[in-house]
Amino acid sequence: MRHRHNGHIEPTMHTQNVLLNRTAELSPVERDVLERSISEIKVIPAGHILVRQGEEVKVSTLLVEGIMTRHVDTADGHRHLVTVHIPGDFVDLHGYALKRLDHDVGALTEVRVALFPHAAIERIQDSNVPLTKRLWFCTLLDAALHRQWIFRLASLTALQRVAHFICESNARSLAIGVSDSRRFAFPLTQADIGEVCSLSNVHVNRVLRQLREARICEVRSGHVEIFDLPRLVSTGLFKPDYLYLNRLTARRSAGEDWSSDD
Amino acid sequence: MRHRHNGHIEPTMHTQNVLLNRTAELSPVERDVLERSISEIKVIPAGHILVRQGEEVKVSTLLVEGIMTRHVDTADGHRHLVTVHIPGDFVDLHGYALKRLDHDVGALTEVRVALFPHAAIERIQDSNVPLTKRLWFCTLLDAALHRQWIFRLASLTALQRVAHFICESNARSLAIGVSDSRRFAFPLTQADIGEVCSLSNVHVNRVLRQLREARICEVRSGHVEIFDLPRLVSTGLFKPDYLYLNRLTARRSAGEDWSSDD
DNA sequence: CGCTAGCTTGATCTCACTCAATAGCAGTGG
DNA sequence: CCACTGCTATTGAGTGAGATCAAGCTAGCG
Numbered sequence: 001m002r003h004r005h006n007g008h009i010e011p012t013m014h015t016q017n018v019l020l021n022r023t024a025e026l027s028p029v030e031r032d033v034l035e036r037s038i039s040e041i042k043v044i045p046a047g048h049i050l051v052r053q054g055e056e057v058k059v060s061t062l063l064v065e066g067i068m069t070r071h072v073d074t075a076d077g078h079r080h081l082v083t084v085h086i087p088g089d090f091v092d093l094h095g096y097a098l099k100r101l102d103h104d105v106g107a108l109t110e111v112r113v114a115l116f117p118h119a120a121i122e123r124i125q126d127s128n129v130p131l132t133k134r135l136w137f138c139t140l141l142d143a144a145l146h147r148q149w150i151f152r153l154a155s156l157t158a159l160q161r162v163a164h165f166i167c168e169s170n171a172r173s174l175a176i177g178v179s180d181s182r183r184f185a186f187p188l189t190q191a192d193i194g195e196v197c198s199l200s201n202v203h204v205n206r207v208l209r210q211l212r213e214a215r216i217c218e219v220r221s222g223h224v225e226i227f228d229l230p231r232l233v234s235t236g237l238f239k240p241d242y243l244y245l246n247r248l249t250a251r252r253s254a255g256e257d258w259s260s261d262d
Numbered sequence: 263m264r265h266r267h268n269g270h271i272e273p274t275m276h277t278q279n280v281l282l283n284r285t286a287e288l289s290p291v292e293r294d295v296l297e298r299s300i301s302e303i304k305v306i307p308a309g310h311i312l313v314r315q316g317e318e319v320k321v322s323t324l325l326v327e328g329i330m331t332r333h334v335d336t337a338d339g340h341r342h343l344v345t346v347h348i349p350g351d352f353v354d355l356h357g358y359a360l361k362r363l364d365h366d367v368g369a370l371t372e373v374r375v376a377l378f379p380h381a382a383i384e385r386i387q388d389s390n391v392p393l394t395k396r397l398w399f400c401t402l403l404d405a406a407l408h409r410q411w412i413f414r415l416a417s418l419t420a421l422q423r424v425a426h427f428i429c430e431s432n433a434r435s436l437a438i439g440v441s442d443s444r445r446f447a448f449p450l451t452q453a454d455i456g457e458v459c460s461l462s463n464v465h466v467n468r469v470l471r472q473l474r475e476a477r478i479c480e481v482r483s484g485h486v487e488i489f490d491l492p493r494l495v496s497t498g499l500f501k502p503d504y505l506y507l508n509r510l511t512a513r514r515s516a517g518e519d520w521s522s523d524d
Numbered sequence: 525c526g527c528t529a530g531c532t533t534g535a536t537c538t539c540a541c542t543c544a545a546t547a548g549c550a551g552t553g554g
Numbered sequence: 555c556c557a558c559t560g561c562t563a564t565t566g567a568g569t570g571a572g573a574t575c576a577a578g579c580t581a582g583c584g
Contacts, residue, residue, distance in 0.1 A: 053503075070409075072409065072410075072412075072417075074413075074417045075499055078417060080413055080416040080417050082413070094402045094405060094406075097398050097399040098399065098406070102503060102504035102506075125391055125394070125395065126391055129387055132387070132394070133359055133387065136398050136401070137359040137360065139398070139402055139405065140356045140360050140401055140405075142405055143356060143401065143402075144356075146405055146409060146411075147332075147365060149412050150334075150411050150415065151334045151336075151342055153412065153415040153416055153460070154342040154415055155336045155340060155460070157571075158572065189529085189531090191529095191530080198415070198416035198417070199572075200572075200573055201530085202532085202533090202573080202574080203573075205531065205532060205533085206572090208531095209532085237337055241315075241364060242364040244360065244364075419539080419540095420539075451562065451563090452562075452564095461540075462540075462541055462542075464540090464542080464563095464565090465539090465540055467563065467565085468540090468564090471564085471565095
């Protein structure tokens with residue numbers, strides 16, 4: 001299907017440092033409880049759809065390596081992404097309470113995932129209130145992301161949308177230590193970006209050229225190169241607050257120009 | 263500010279039949295636990311902003327009567343709605359785990375709300391797993407709504423968006439028994455609809471005219487009149503699945519043309 | 525070495541926006 | 555009672571951001 005530039009992933013047990021993104025906030029005990037709830041580690045090829053809209057789900061998926069997406073299909077065969085997931089994200093934890101999903105879940109690149117049977121999550125909920133609240137929080141982050149995507153589609157121009165999305169991707173990559181705000185992996189095609197920002201691939205191309213020619217950033221062959229973060233942030237009207245990142249870690253370097261009002 | 267056509271609301275204790283929308287699914291005991299978690303019932307005038315973006319919140323708000331909205335403010339003074347809430351919605355339950363909100367919460371009409379201190383919700387979480395799961399579910403519904411709003415903005419034309427939004431409003435009103443799929447209260451101005459569907463008020467006007475002239479539906483003076491639900495549903499490409507409504511109650515009449523694949 | 529997926533650029537078109545003007549209606553005050 | 559104000563709805567004319575259509579280019583891969 002898509003041929004991405006990544007070597008083959010081995011299904012090793014090596015999830016410690018990506019559990020729930022903000023590992024620092026988990027106690028060793030909690031991390032252990034989570035680890036023991038994993039029923040299986042799996043490698044899934046790029047392009048594969050893990051869950052179809054409407055299907056009943058009995059396990060939830062933690063993304064360990066690679067990029068996954070969630071998207072809705074339209075009548076005319078088009079689709080639109082509603083989220084892009086990076087390692088550490090609990091991709092479909094909401095399936096635990098919802099039972100069936102209102103969208104598809106797919107692997108954009110080859111991915112490694114850890115599966116959590118809902119029975120195991122149920123056990124956590126029965127026995128561990130703080131960890132449950134932590135999981136709840138994760139699903140709420142998701143909703144916060146969604147809201148910002150609504151804002152992006154509703155209120156920004158094509159250029160702003162793309163800049164905003166790149167800022168978001170950078171900030172999240174930064175939070176899990178795979179960006180330094182100068183360069184990070186970004187294995188999305190221009191068509192993929194179009195499906196995020198609701199733009200034609202042609203127009204995405206033009207916008208990326210604009211960003212490149214303005215020496216703001218460059219998106220090419222699977223990664224983003226940021227030349228001028230402050231201008232990228234201001235172009236995208238990006239305020240990282242909605243990511244609820246730990247202020248001590250990622251916030252400053254993600255959107256440092258935001259002298260917010262608190 | 264806005265002058266809406268509604269009599270004055272009295273702050274009486276009368277929340278039983280709107281608790282969490284799907285009262286039928288709550289046991290009497292659960293309903294009682296919830297009732298006892300309410301610290302205060304308040305009436306709030308139309309146009310009032312209850313919570314500002316970034317503010318720390320210590321109570322969550324259940325909407326008992328009226329319409330509330332959640333919206334993000336843009337740099338240039340515009341705003342965009344991310345949700346419209348009807349009675350029975352737990353407007354900012356997510357504030358319990360998030361602590362601060364990434365958006366404003368406001369009263370569109372005069373509203374009556376029941377306030378739940380987070381300490382009380384904490385107590386529920388400590389002691390009542392099924393009810394906690396139920397609350398969790400409510401916040402996930404929210405995210406499902408958001409996803410559909412993303413889809414609407416990304417993939418539908420102006421006419422389709424408005425039709426879709428009207429279908430959604432009808433389906434949700436139906437679920438709480440305030441619509442019969444022919445007529446329901448809808449106290450949004452054309453500008454408000456524009457802030458939901460990301461359209462100018464002028465264009466909303468034209469679209470509503472189209473719907474009226476096609477004898478599909480009429481939106482006027484605070485209510486919607488539906489002439490032809492099947493065509494409204496097909497015009498808006500509306501599939502009610504994402505609302506996770508009880509199939510026995512509201513689904514059939516909300517979007518009856520959907521012979522879904524299960 | 526040809527195939528296919530992805531990227532690039534130009535030309536044209538269109539949906540929805542902006543600007544502008546008018547009308548209706550509720551409440552307010554002289 | 556009517557004039558006045560402010561908000562909402564309506565309709566027309568001109569404009570523009572981004573879509574679509576079309577063609578050519580590049581590079582990895584079998």
